[in-house]
Amino acid sequence: xxxxxxxxxxxxxxxxxxxxxxxxxxxxxxxxxxxxxxxxxxxxxxxxxxxxxxxxxxxxxxxxxxxxxxxxxxxxxxxxxxxxxxxxxxxxxxxxxxxxxxxxxxxxxxxxxxxxxxxxxxxxxxxxxxxxxxxxxxxxxxxxxxxxxxxxxxxxxxxxxxxxxxxxxxxxxxxxxxxxxxxxxxxxxxxxxxxxxxxxxxxxxxxxxxx
Amino acid sequence: xxxxxxxxxxxxxxxxxxxxxxxxxxxxxxxxxxxxxxxxxxxxxxxxxxxxxxxxxxxxxxxxxxxxxxxxxxxxxxxxxxxxxxxxxxxxxxxxxxxxxxxxxxxxxxxxxxxxxxxxxxxxxxxxxxxxxxxxxxxxxxxxxxxxxxxxxxxxxxxxxxxxxxxxxxxxxxxxxxxxxxxxxxxxxxxxxxxxxxxxxxxxxxxxxxx
DNA sequence: GCATATCTCTAACGGTCGCTATACAATTGC
DNA sequence: GCAATTGTATAGCGACCGTTAGAGATATGC
Numbered sequence: 478x479x480x481x482x483x484x485x486x487x488x489x490x491x492x493x494x495x496x497x498x499x500x501x502x503x504x505x506x507x508x509x510x511x512x513x514x515x516x517x518x519x520x521x522x523x524x525x526x527x528x529x530x531x532x533x534x535x536x537x538x539x540x541x542x543x544x545x546x547x548x549x550x551x552x553x554x555x556x557x558x559x560x561x562x563x564x565x566x567x568x569x570x571x572x573x574x575x576x577x578x579x580x581x582x583x584x585x586x587x588x589x590x591x592x593x594x595x596x597x598x599x600x601x602x603x604x605x606x607x608x609x610x611x612x613x614x615x616x617x618x619x620x621x622x623x624x625x626x627x628x629x630x631x632x633x634x635x636x637x638x639x640x641x642x643x644x645x646x647x648x649x650x651x652x653x654x655x656x657x658x659x660x661x662x663x664x665x666x667x668x669x670x671x672x673x674x675x676x677x678x679x680x681x682x683x684x685x686x687x688x
Numbered sequence: 689x690x691x692x693x694x695x696x697x698x699x700x701x702x703x704x705x706x707x708x709x710x711x712x713x714x715x716x717x718x719x720x721x722x723x724x725x726x727x728x729x730x731x732x733x734x735x736x737x738x739x740x741x742x743x744x745x746x747x748x749x750x751x752x753x754x755x756x757x758x759x760x761x762x763x764x765x766x767x768x769x770x771x772x773x774x775x776x777x778x779x780x781x782x783x784x785x786x787x788x789x790x791x792x793x794x795x796x797x798x799x800x801x802x803x804x805x806x807x808x809x810x811x812x813x814x815x816x817x818x819x820x821x822x823x824x825x826x827x828x829x830x831x832x833x834x835x836x837x838x839x840x841x842x843x844x845x846x847x848x849x850x851x852x853x854x855x856x857x858x859x860x861x862x863x864x865x866x867x868x869x870x871x872x873x874x875x876x877x878x879x880x881x882x883x884x885x886x887x888x889x890x891x892x893x894x895x896x897x898x899x
Numbered sequence: 900g901c902a903t904a905t906c907t908c909t910a911a912c913g914g915t916c917g918c919t920a921t922a923c924a925a926t927t928g929c
Numbered sequence: 930g931c932a933a934t935t936g937t938a939t940a941g942c943g944a945c946c947g948t949t950a951g952a953g954a955t956a957t958g959c
Binding site: 689690691692693694696719720721731732735740741 | 915916917918919920924925926927928
Binding site: 503504505506508587588589593608632634636638639644645646647649652654655662663667670 | 799803805815819854855866
């Protein structure tokens, strides 16, 4: 067994708590004092377990994406139909962003919206990860278009950017206090922009999703 | 004439500069040092002219809403047709959020997304102003519904919340580096959710905007 | 028991935060 | 000219920032 005085707290529990604080206040506005008081541990213990604030945030982010935020990848991977995947994505986001037992909105979207110049790299990292997510949606749409599920002239990039924007808007609305049903209605409205299968690419209603 | 040593800078120019800094970094992440170096004036001059950081922000916010952000109110007030008003609102937002000579996105939407507990009142104020904006859209939709411009069963609150979310999503996308054309395509896609005039309230395509 | 290893606590580091006292500069009124 | 008034520059306030040294606590190995 490992020698020395054992840690007085559960590391994963602390990481969970830190995730919640970062989720609520974002990277810059979360101070070490806020973290230590929320976790009930001293600063030296926190530093011994997680190196420093930046590393702790990145680990919390990673954990978030593998748990609370994993529904996005799952929806896109598990649904074979692209429209069903996006619908599930939006509906699960409506639920995930408004859960009463968790901070509202999405950590990936909100945690580094306002940041000082010295944490610009954190903001850049989150932006990059959001771009990966948007790209995953776009790839799904491209594949569906090739499979004939969508009109041949579908502008996958524009459509993916639209749904990425809707997710960001839903996160913002959740933070502004929107109810789960409000978010669900946003999701339903956004699905109206999905190009109809009957479209031949000249249909005005599907305009923005075509070139 | 006014006695004493004259101010060495133009107050309104300084306010303009401060607006840009707050717009870029948000309230909390904007330090006095960042402001004074950007404006080229000393801290005592800034405090003499604007009281303190909070008052300066609120004044910059007020100025922003009367200038850069005024297009929202204008679009809703000047267009008699609700659909035309929302379309103009979204298109002007696409342009306003991506102007190369200004910070990207919307100050009202982004300036207090991440904030420490001690600036919670600033965040609350911005949230309140956003709610007023959403309410203005909702009122426009209610009036249009009464005028027969929209189906009688139109859910004005849901539709207004959707477009408020789209604006927030467009602002986020602009901050993430989306091009003006990307934002325009988001606007076009969002307009697909507008209930068709021919709808009788049982049309599935207009579902989310009806009760 | 004792050495060793690891964690926790108190206290404090240098740096930056928002903000301001004080001294000096520049103007008007007379 | 000189008093009065107001802005600017330097320098520093107390508070908090992220972070860590040093001392004490608590486990294992033998």
